[in-house]
Amino acid sequence: MATESATGAALGGGMALPPPQSKAWEWEGRVVSAVPAATADEAWALLSDFLAFHRWHPRVAACRLAAGTPRSPGCVRYCEGTTDGGDGAAPPDWAHETLLEYDPAARFFRYEMNDNNMGFGAFFATFRVVPGSGEGCELRWEFECEPLRGTPREALEARLQAGLDGMAARVRDHVLAARAGAVAAGGLEAADEFKLGNSIAV
Numbered sequence: 559m560a561t562e563s564a565t566g567a568a569l570g571g572g573m574a575l576p577p578p579q580s581k582a583w584e585w586e587g588r589v590v591s592a593v594p595a596a597t598a599d600e601a602w603a604l605l606s607d608f609l610a611f612h613r614w615h616p617r618v619a620a621c622r623l624a625a626g627t628p629r630s631p632g633c634v635r636y637c638e639g640t641t642d643g644g645d646g647a648a649p650p651d652w653a654h655e656t657l658l659e660y661d662p663a664a665r666f667f668r669y670e671m672n673d674n675n676m677g678f679g680a681f682f683a684t685f686r687v688v689p690g691s692g693e694g695c696e697l698r699w700e701f702e703c704e705p706l707r708g709t710p711r712e713a714l715e716a717r718l719q720a721g722l723d724g725m726a727a728r729v730r731d732h733v734l735a736a737r738a739g740a741v742a743a744g745g746l747e748a749a750d751e752f753k754l755g756n757s758i759a760v
């Protein structure tokens with residue numbers, strides 16, 4: 559498990575560890591999920607916390623700091639997946655992941671998977687939030703990795719896509735609920751002002 563402290567240099571408003579040597583990966587890909595109801599800033603505000611993966615990914619039950627300083631390159635998170643429960647159920651998936659680059663201005667972070675029980679060797683991923691059409695945004699999950707033994711690339715992409723779609727749905731629901739709450743609060747304030755303005759006690 560990596561334990562390097564956050565000593566990266568500033569790059570484009572973010573922080574990054576020294577980049578590894580360039581390599582042509584056998585598997586490279588990207589999955590995308592649109593969130594028409596949320597702006598890029600709204601979505602990034604929710605998803606930018608490297609240690610809050612479990613709040614948004616439907617198949618992640620726990621995510622916590624294992625080493626380093628939160629949101630600083632070199633910090634390591636421990637993620638644990640959900641289980642089906644019951645006797646004889648398979649143990650949950652888990653992994654340690656090291657933050658390599660974090661750039662809030664460009665709304666992205668990049669990380670590397672370290673030790674895990676899912677069979678992954680070298681695995682790098684970049685998570686981005688980008689403006690979409692209209693006022694919406696897109697979530698993008700890019701990956702570069704060695705082939706996963708016993709798993710077709712299409713299966714890996716489908717798994718990532720399902721997770722990203724679940725995250726997009728949770729972001730949408732949160733943003734819409736927050737807006738509805740703000741509107742309701744504004745309505746109550748307006749009603750109170752109206753009653754006060756017509757009160758015989760004033």
